[in-house]
Each structure stands twice: as C-alpha cells, then as structure tokens.
Amino acid sequence: MPMISCPECNSPVSDAAPQCPSCGVAVAIPKRGFFGKLIKWTFIAFNILMLIWMIGGVGAASKVASSAASEAERAGAALGTGIGAMMVMSLWFFGDVILGIFLLLTRPKVPPPRRKR
Ligand SMILES: [Zn+2]
Incomplete structure (x- = not known):
C-alpha cells in the first residue's frame, strides 16, 4: 500500500x-465496509419492494371491490384491504426501523482530529 x-x-x-x-x-x-454497503442496498431494495407491494395490493383489492356482487362482499373486500394495508405498513415501518439501526451502526465514522496544541 x-x-x-x-x-x-x-x-x-x-x-x-x-x-x-x-x-x-x-x-x-x-468508506462503508462490505456489510455497510449490503445494508444500504437492502434498505433501498426493501423500500422499493414495499412500495410495489403496497401499490399492487391496493390495485388488486380495488378490482375485487368493484367486481363484488353484494354490499357485504364489497365491505369484506374493503375491510380486508384495510387490514392488509395496515399489516404491510407496520411491516414496512418495522423493517425500516431495524434496517435504519443497522445503517447507523455501519455508518462510516470520521474520527475527530486530535491535536497536540
Ligand atoms: Zn500526522
């Protein structure tokens, strides 16, 4: 070197x-080490995946709701969407918190300059 x-x-x-x-x-x-980079990209990928899941899930659920024959079926679909969205959202939130902690732990540290003066 x-x-x-x-x-x-x-x-x-x-x-x-x-x-x-x-x-x-x-x-x-x-620089971020290998693990740090891995965590960073996992974090980004996780957020994109969750976003796709959220959009896809809501889209599929609204299709079911519009094609539902009875009022009860529509209500059931809406309720299912609500619970599903809540589950995805909490999973998203906790995933972000956990990955965020790892991001902080693997963050490159700049040592403060120690001067003899
Ligand atoms: Zn020196």
Whole structure:
C-alpha cells in the first residue's frame, strides 16, 4: 500500500489508514465496509419492494371491490384491504426501523482530529 504524508505533521501514513498514527488526524475518507454497503442496498431494495407491494395490493383489492356482487362482499373486500394495508405498513415501518439501526451502526465514522496544541 502506498504511503502518503500526513497533512498535519508530514509523517508517512499508509493511505489505507483512517488516521495518522503520530498525530491522530483523519487522513483518509472512511468508506462503508462490505456489510455497510449490503445494508444500504437492502434498505433501498426493501423500500422499493414495499412500495410495489403496497401499490399492487391496493390495485388488486380495488378490482375485487368493484367486481363484488353484494354490499357485504364489497365491505369484506374493503375491510380486508384495510387490514392488509395496515399489516404491510407496520411491516414496512418495522423493517425500516431495524434496517435504519443497522445503517447507523455501519455508518462510516470520521474520527475527530486530535491535536497536540
Ligand atoms: Zn500526522
């Protein structure tokens, strides 16, 4: 790995090191690790999937409601849609909360520069 010089104290630092070993200043921009990237893309994919599911579910349910013969059938379809939408919404919410926690945990940290002055 190539060596770069520290912007603060000019001592040689590996470009893979997140901070200078002699003065502690951050030299490299920290990147998300593999797990962090995985979580990020899972989060995005999860939201898209939930959106598709939501739109698809509501569309299918309204088709059932409009083709329903009796009033009771229509009410049942509406109730089913409501419960289904609630379940999808709560699943979406909890999924986002859990994935959000993982996102925060895997977030790249920039160490605060420690100066000897
Ligand atoms: Zn330094």
